[in-house]
Amino acid sequence: MRWLTDEQQRIWRDYLVMVDRLQTAMHRQLQQDCRLSLSDYQVLVALSERGPLRINELGRIVGWEQSRLSHQLRRMRDRRLVARADDEHDRRGATVRITRSGLSALRDASGGHVELVRSLVFDGLSAAQQRSFGSAIQTILARIGPGPERNPDL
Template sequence: MGETRWLDEREARAWRGMINVMPQLTAVLDRRLLRDAGLSAAEYTLLVPLSEAPGGVLRARDLGRMVCWERSRISHQVIRMEKRDLVVREECSEDARGSMVRLTDAGRTAIVAAAPAHVAAVRQYFIGALTEAELDVIGPALERVLDRLPDDDG
């Protein structure tokens, strides 16, 4: 193994900014979501892709991949959300081992009610802190970072 190539001051500032902002921004947005809409961040995380899916239904495995969650986390969260009547689980007609997660009317009502305040908070704490030029750079830059990350298979 070669000699370690340490981060220079500019690189370290960018990296520290990234690792410091994400948990704090997420915490602020999560608290606002709970206060404004009565939804946990985990609930909102699953309601968004379900609300955007055709018919409001996704295979549990695909939902997990979309939000980067392990199978057990999806399973436990869906059980909690079923108790609140936000979603229902259904058998998968193509594969008896799989299950489908369907958005209920109550789930759709919850996401429709929560989205405006959540978007306003994202705009207040993230979008509003950036210039137009920074927005043009940050989106593509973060997409490139994501593209470099290994998938589940390494």
């Protein structure tokens, strides 16, 4: 087994801390500004970009297991952010769509979310660092292989 070098271990641990802090900051900002969770936001963005989706397709896009998605959609339906409809052509399937309330919540959330991401991630990097960061991410994603679709607004 090849262990990580000291530098690789430092980079890896810093990466994990960064991801955790970014997710915490995004969740906090969304909660404070518009009472949405980061999970709510992910679902609303996917539905606003693609329109109504079969539940299994939405799960593939956001990269969640069926159980997590079902619980999330139930909470969002209770708050009238999304609506679910049975598929008239396939009794095994159901479709979910964003509601007017969900679209309004997404509009309210987007500006603050984008500003937070810009200020925490991109404003502190030069153009060359941004390109390197993006290139490193693409290389790692290619090595991991297919997964959920990329969502550029998250």
